[in-house]
Amino acid sequence: MIRVLVVDDERMVCAHLCTILGSAPDLEVVGEAYDGADAVEAVVRLRPDVVLMDLRMPGVDGIRAIERIMTLPASPRVLALTTFDLDDYVTGALRAGAAGFLLKSTPPEDLIALVRVAAAGHTVLSAAAADRLVAQTGRGRRARDLILSLTEREVEVLESLGAGRSNQQIARRLHLSEATVKGYVSRLLVKLGCANRTQAALLAQEAGLDPRGEVDR
Structure with a gap:
């Protein structure tokens, strides 16, 4: 229940x-x-x-x-x-x-x-709402700067967080174990200064991550 x-x-x-x-x-x-x-x-x-x-x-x-x-x-x-x-x-x-x-x-x-x-x-969090959040906060440039400091794999994990995927879904998508994904998520939160997954997801949206885990420049 x-x-x-x-x-x-x-x-x-x-x-x-x-x-x-x-x-x-x-x-x-x-x-x-x-x-x-x-x-x-x-x-x-x-x-x-x-x-x-x-x-x-x-x-x-x-x-x-x-x-x-x-x-x-x-x-x-x-x-x-x-x-x-x-x-x-x-x-x-x-x-x-x-x-x-x-x-x-x-x-x-x-x-x-x-x-x-x-x-x-x-x-x-709907995609349309996320787009409006980006427009309102004006944090896109700072977010992109933070993203560019990440490794390629970390960006892929962050993109999946932005899409609302669970650790299990990320593991399946990236062919990793759930334990490995959990480690990546923990490190990402520290690197990005985020308190939780939701804040990291918002930052991913602000940075303009697309479904392939790339950054719009």
Whole structure:
């Protein structure tokens, strides 16, 4: 079972999401929280695998809650919940360590599927959203400079992270063992100054990596 915590200051939104998620046989909604501070406490108490986190909440907002959750041991995967497909709050959430974001208008069957994707270790981030992130952040040049310092193999692994692939998928694609891929990912995070896979995936997008693992110059 995938344990899910739902966080939103609108109780009706929480109820709606809980109803959708509770209809899936492999998802269990273990709790609800209505502000960021409660969300952090609920994560410690309930140990969910995935957290759906509203960003615009009074008091402790979603971004600060995500930052605190990411400091916890064995932190869960956090997906930002948003009404709009991209804004400064979403960008801040991804920088804070969110594994991606979901629109509150996501169809029920897609919502369930994307929670499963996040729980499996993938990044939930559409290509269109990634393109807009690149345009907004203006970090492309710095990202390309960082990428150019990597070895060819490291670039290939980073490209796969940018595509949202798991270690198992990367290993299969590059004909490596999963242990070797895990080592590459750990070294990449250190070299690139990224706190997690999601931040590395964003950096890959910012650098303009294409599906073959090359850099657009």
